[in-house]
Amino acid sequence: xxxxxxxxxxxxxxxxxxxxxxxGSMTGQDGQKQQVRELVLVDTHALxxxxxxxxxxxxxxxxxxxxxxxxxxxTDDTDSVYHLAAIVSGQAEVDFDLGYRVNLDGTRxxxxxxxxxxxxxxxxxxxSVAAYGGDMPDVLADxxxxxxxxSYGGQKAISEILVNDYSRKGFIDGRALRLPTIIVxxxxxxxAASSFFSSIFREPLQGERAVCPVNEEVSVWIMSPRxxxxxxxxxxxxxxxxxxYRSLTLPGISITVGAMIEALERAGGKEAVQxxxxxxxxxxSDIATGWPGAFxxxxxxxxxxxxxxxxxxxxxxxxxxxxxxx
Amino acid sequence: xxxxxxxxxxxxxxxxxxxxxxxGSMTGQDGQKQQVRELVLVDTHALxxxxxxxxxxxxxxxxxxxxxxxxxxxTDDTDSVYHLAAIVSGQAEVDFDLGYRVNLDGTRxxxxxxxxxxxxxxxxxxxSVAAYGGDMPDVLADxxxxxxxxSYGGQKAISEILVNDYSRKGFIDGRALRLPTIIVxxxxxxxAASSFFSSIFREPLQGERAVCPVNEEVSVWIMSPRxxxxxxxxxxxxxxxxxxYRSLTLPGISITVGAMIEALERAGGKEAVQxxxxxxxxxxSDIATGWPGAFxxxxxxxxxxxxxxxxxxxxxxxxxxxxxxx
Numbered sequence: 001x002x003x004x005x006x007x008x009x010x011x012x013x014x015x016x017x018x019x020x021x022x023x024g025s026m027t028g029q030d031g032q033k034q035q036v037r038e039l040v041l042v043d044t045h046a047l048x049x050x051x052x053x054x055x056x057x058x059x060x061x062x063x064x065x066x067x068x069x070x071x072x073x074x075t076d077d078t079d080s081v082y083h084l085a086a087i088v089s090g091q092a093e094v095d096f097d098l099g100y101r102v103n104l105d106g107t108r109x110x111x112x113x114x115x116x117x118x119x120x121x122x123x124x125x126x127x128s129v130a131a132y133g134g135d136m137p138d139v140l141a142d143x144x145x146x147x148x149x150x151s152y153g154g155q156k157a158i159s160e161i162l163v164n165d166y167s168r169k170g171f172i173d174g175r176a177l178r179l180p181t182i183i184v185x186x187x188x189x190x191x192a193a194s195s196f197f198s199s200i201f202r203e204p205l206q207g208e209r210a211v212c213p214v215n216e217e218v219s220v221w222i223m224s225p226r227x228x229x230x231x232x233x234x235x236x237x238x239x240x241x242x243x244x245y246r247s248l249t250l251p252g253i254s255i256t257v258g259a260m261i262e263a264l265e266r267a268g269g270k271e272a273v274q275x276x277x278x279x280x281x282x283x284x285s286d287i288a289t290g291w292p293g294a295f296x297x298x299x300x301x302x303x304x305x306x307x308x309x310x311x312x313x314x315x316x317x318x319x320x321x322x323x324x325x326x
Numbered sequence: 327x328x329x330x331x332x333x334x335x336x337x338x339x340x341x342x343x344x345x346x347x348x349x350g351s352m353t354g355q356d357g358q359k360q361q362v363r364e365l366v367l368v369d370t371h372a373l374x375x376x377x378x379x380x381x382x383x384x385x386x387x388x389x390x391x392x393x394x395x396x397x398x399x400x401t402d403d404t405d406s407v408y409h410l411a412a413i414v415s416g417q418a419e420v421d422f423d424l425g426y427r428v429n430l431d432g433t434r435x436x437x438x439x440x441x442x443x444x445x446x447x448x449x450x451x452x453x454s455v456a457a458y459g460g461d462m463p464d465v466l467a468d469x470x471x472x473x474x475x476x477s478y479g480g481q482k483a484i485s486e487i488l489v490n491d492y493s494r495k496g497f498i499d500g501r502a503l504r505l506p507t508i509i510v511x512x513x514x515x516x517x518a519a520s521s522f523f524s525s526i527f528r529e530p531l532q533g534e535r536a537v538c539p540v541n542e543e544v545s546v547w548i549m550s551p552r553x554x555x556x557x558x559x560x561x562x563x564x565x566x567x568x569x570x571y572r573s574l575t576l577p578g579i580s581i582t583v584g585a586m587i588e589a590l591e592r593a594g595g596k597e598a599v600q601x602x603x604x605x606x607x608x609x610x611s612d613i614a615t616g617w618p619g620a621f622x623x624x625x626x627x628x629x630x631x632x633x634x635x636x637x638x639x640x641x642x643x644x645x646x647x648x649x650x651x652x
Contacts, residue, residue, distance in 0.1 A: 096495060134571055135469070142471075143461070143470060143473075144469060144470075144471055145468075145469040145470055145471050145472065146471065146472070146487075147469075147571055147573075148487065148490070148491070149494065151491050151495070154487045154488070154490065154491040157487055158484045158487055158488075161474065161480045161483055161484055162480070162484075164473070164474075165474070165477050165480040168475065169422060169477070243475075245460055247473075
């Protein structure tokens with residue numbers, strides 16, 4: 001089995017590749033378990049080749065919008081594509097054309113390449129709760145309208161429609177997962193407007209200062225990296241009818257920034273909380289408060305996707321998986 | 327004032343041009359009434375130039391996907407664009423690539439050209455109730471999710487997202503109106519899956535036979551050509567905040583095919599009803615029953631859009647406007 005992961009050099013892509021390699025076998029296009037033999041990570045930069053549990057993880061630097069280059073990677077013997085590559089929310093808002101080029105045209109290029117191969121590729125892509133916006137109730141049902149108020153959210157909502165239409169026509173076997181805000185991300189802050197939701201844990205727990213640009217009342221729908229990797233694998237394994245609706249919101253935890261800070265105190269003490277600088281940023285606050293804070297996520301729960309147990313578990317997972325051992 | 331209408335040689339485009347010319351003045355980008363001086367109809371074929379109430383109606387044959395050609399038409403002195411051109415539902419289902427090329431890429435090309443000019447063009451486009459699909463309640467609220475089950479519906483839903491995002495960014499001043507099924511269309515049946523909804527009135531009232539490919543129970547959300555022209559003009563005249571949500575479902579009448587047939591009998595007698603051949607077509611029935619039959623349309627009503635009074639009024643309008651005088 002050959003699986004391609006775009007955005008594969010990112011932290012979710014690398015973890016997903018490792019988790020799939022550890023998993024060993026995955027459900028193929030015929031519904032049967034097959035041994036994974038090759039994982040190909042595609043990103044703007046390449047990583048070193050690895051072998052994990054006998055699975056070769058190769059890494060390629062390529063522009064997903066370059067059809068000729070991507071046609072070399074999405075081959076007739078490719079079973080599945082995880083499409084995680086994206087221009088993040090903050091950057092797509094600043095650079096309108098780049099966001100549409102990568103998040104819309106890039107996705108379409110990949111879908112067309114999947115359509116062109118002989119098999120029916122499983123195509124799992126990550127949408128976002130940012131695909132919602134506008135006037136919303138406190139808790140969103142699965143059939144609530146997407147009225148995105150950022151370019152990134154719009155591009156994600158469009159990608160969902162494309163994945164559904166390509167699946168309905170039988171060109172791919174697609175799944176579009178609306179990811180909660182993933183915390184705690186390791187590494188450095190990025191250009192996502194949601195980046196601070198990780199910073200306010202990651203930096204203070206490691207003795208560094210972090211900025212919180214929104215008020216304590218802001219609600220957010222969150223999921224841990226561990227759990228989202230499980231969901232990405234679970235989405236691959238599901239067997240769906242061709243006519244099935246392919247978009248779903250993953251089950252998260254709804255939590256306010258204030259409750260996050262209380263959890264930070266439980267994990268890192270008052271010192272950790274004091275490392276947060278409250279610097280209100282109206283631009284980031286506008287974007288973050290424009291996202292929905294809670295969902296029913298009924299369909300995803302019925303399909304066997306699971307939320308994290310608690311914010312404390314999420315922080316503990318970060319400490320175990322990503323904190324440098326002292 | 328200069329107004330460009332794509333799909334302008336179609337029956338709605340021509341009527342809209344005449345109605346605007348009769349209207350005389352329209353609200354410009356500055357919110358002030360201005361004299362309309364030029365209307366430009368763009369379509370796959372050109373009509374003869376007309377002058378109506380002193381307004382020149384020119385007609386150009388052009389491919390809306392041809393950026394260079396369209397750049398000659400969407401000029402710095404263009405105030406408004408009505409974008410009505412589309413590959414219809416049945417054809418977009420048969421020719422996947424053509425549907426995406428015209429309904430998605432064509433719309434994007436026009437939006438980019440509007441973005442490139444100096445003013446902020448009013449951009450009014452027609453979406454459709456076909457942008458809804460999947461599991462739906464009997465009556466849809468304005469915030470019900472779009473889960474299109476045709477390529478045409480998907481392309482319309484995507485166009486709505488684009489019009490909203492381009493408006494939010496201040497590149498255009500857009501409005502996307504989800505049109506009910508427009509009946510009674512004059513002329514010949516076309517490749518729209520909804521074409522029979524007009525045929526079952528138009529042909530029998532003129533002594534010809536028509537085919538009804540669905541059951542009497544099918545519900546449909548309808549509007550007359552007269553009323554939709556009023557709505558298209560009203561949409562142009564509205565003054566909206568930049569952040570306002572730009573998509574809305576027009577208020578229609580919800581009616582079953584059975585109730586339509588009763589109205590046909592009231593207008594044309596039993597003879598008219600006997601001219602209908604009931605030939606069930608599973609493909610058309612699947613598409614038509616996949617569309618929603620009724621909407622609340624609360625936002626549109628609040629914004630001053632109005633439905634027709636009754637199916638009998640709709641038939642009467644057809645008889646007055648479109649039936650050849652005997």
